Amino acid sequence: MKRVILVQRNCPTNGESKNIRKLIELQDLAKSANYKVIGDVAQTRRPDRKYQMGRGKVEELALMVKELGADGIIFSNQLSATQIYNISETCKCEVIDKFQLILEIFAKRATTKRAKLQVELAKFQYELPKAKAIVSLLKKEERPGFMGLGSYEDSYEQDLKSRISRIKKELAGVQKDSESQRLKRHEHGFSIVALAGYTSAGKSTLFNALVDEDVHVEDMLFTTLLPITRALNIRGRRVLLTDTVGFIEDLPHWLIDAFRSTLNEIFLADVILLVVDASESPDIMRQKLDTSYNTLWEQIKGVHIITVLNKIDRITENELKEQLENVGYLAPNPVAVSAKSGLGFDELKMAIYGQLPKWQRDTVSLPMSEYGMSIISWLFDEGIVHNINYKDRIIVDFEARDEIILKAGMIEKKR
Template sequence: MKRAILVKRNDPRSDERKNELQLSELRELAHSAGYTVVGEIVQTRHPDHRYQIGRGKAEELALQVRDMDAEKVIFHNPLTTMQIYNLSETCRREVIDKFQLILEIFATRATTHRSKLQVELARLEYELPRAKAVISILKKEERPGFMGLGGYENSYAQDVRNRINRIRDELESMEKDRDSLRRLRHAKGFALVALAGYTNAGKSTLFNSLVKEDVMVKDMMFTTLVPTTRSLDVEGRSVLLTDTVGFIEDLPHWMVDAFRSTLNEIFLADVVLLVVDSAEPPETIRRKLLVAHETMWEQLQEVEIVTVFNKTDMLSQEELDGRMLALGYLAPNPVAVSARTGVGLDALKEELRRHLPRWERISISLPLSEEGMSMTAWLFKEGVVHSISYGDSIDIDLEARDGVINKARSFAKEHAMVP
């Protein structure tokens, strides 16, 4: 594994506990990207415009890089192009920030054409405001005079803009196709349910437990980059369940925009299962729930949310009750489960069933004939038959979407089974 040193500058009045959580998350991200962390440097001060950390601390970092034979330096703080250049010159190693690290992870996890386009778009969106500075730095020795490379810099930036526009057009076209597919699924009676939540909350494990499949699960961040959809029966209702990319704190707008079509799997769902790792400390859960709500808030005003307190097998009932009580204001419709052991999954399906889009429920009589039996078989397939009895007619207690109800009524009327 590649050897890396992590660096974090804390603001003088920042919360100590939050700083610790952010550094811990940076460690997890580095691990997910395949790095071995061989050193850490933390400094509390206001940002230095040249190095982000102070000049003396940057020189200390350079010594640690050499002593630990580190291959890369990873900052938690966003870095400007000039800061990256100065730090790289001082340390003689590649220097990146948290967002570049996330892009590295995304690039290794992207397996479909769409996800690769999204990663490239995010990289270009990150690069665009820095394009001029990058070219200035790389070419400064070749310039005949101040701003002598202006034409070349502007050309490079325009090339980046053009590529961004082409990728956006292609992704938009793909999204139109997916919208058509969503509408078709709704017309066929499928409710759309999305798993959402902070990265590494156990969404993929829960997905596997519900649909009895084997989507890749690892104890690392962003294992799910390409959404996976499977059918699920929820007390007779046909549901399409989608596992989605996890959230993370302080994602910049350019990264959210790049993965907008992936997030639409959440935004266009009928119900969102918001998954949290209940084994984490309450303050950590609270912070991650806030990130999830902030990410989804504008788009999910009318969408039903069920909060899934996962990994309950890792704490006592008393600890679980305390967390669910303390976090109730951020956790609508809470359900406690262990995706690993299967405890609570039946209760989760019951809660999910309550929040699916409502279907009309009617009692209807069909003729006891070959046509009536054929219609009955179709109703079993397309709706939920709560009870059925056979006598002079076929009497059915049916719950279904509007299209099915209307067709059943028309059939019964045509065969003189209704007034």
């Protein structure tokens, strides 16, 4: 296990609680990537172009690396190629930033072709702005081994660009497939519900409990990388529930970009269950909800949102009440649940039902024949049959989406 020191430059305008929260999150990320954290260093100042922190502080850091025998340094702040180079020269060890760390976690979790492509795309997009600087640094310093670049050429940047466009094309193919599948699902009367929210909020646990599945759950960040979908019946309505990748604060645009095809599962849903860990402090919960909204906001016009306050088995009723007051405007349609114990599931299902695209209620009169019976079984498949009255004709009182009602009306006229 690699031993690392965490470093964070705090912005002078940030509050203390934000600084602490970010450092704790960096610790969690490092653990999730299988690093052993052996120390941390923080400094409050404006960014330094060459070293990110003050040069003196980096020299202190170099001493600490030596004394503690650290294998590497992980920065909370995004580093430029020059900064990575200068810090690793001074400290004589490997230096990465939080975003490379996230990429490492993603790379570890990626098992399918699509996930691998997404991670690769994110990696290249992360490297692209650094490419020029790296090449010129390497030329100046004659250090071809730096950042894993065995040999380099001026075409490095060009090479990255062409790889990025190749992967994008491949991913677009995958995306088209999933979009046409989605259309088909809608045609078959399914509504689509997506689980979204901060990493470790409990999305996969809730998914497993609702659809009786066994998706991987762990007390780690970014356990889920690829969406998974299962059918679920909610008060007679057929729903497809999708579990998705978690959000994190400062998620850079290139990462969102790379995971666009995954995030589309959320953007194209009929209803979003925005899951949040209600057992955390009010400050952290509000921040995580805020981050989730920032990630979703632009893309989800018209999608209904249900805020799921999860893990209530860990808090008292009073604490829950406080949490609800605390997030008020950020939490439309709040429902409190425990994905672990099943508490609140009935309310959650009611809430989902209430937000599904509306179906109409209608009656049809059908002939008392085999043909009539076959239409009834079709109505059972496609909608909710509330009542059947057998007289000289069969009168069916049912509920379904518009197309079905229209078709049923035509059948009635034709007979």
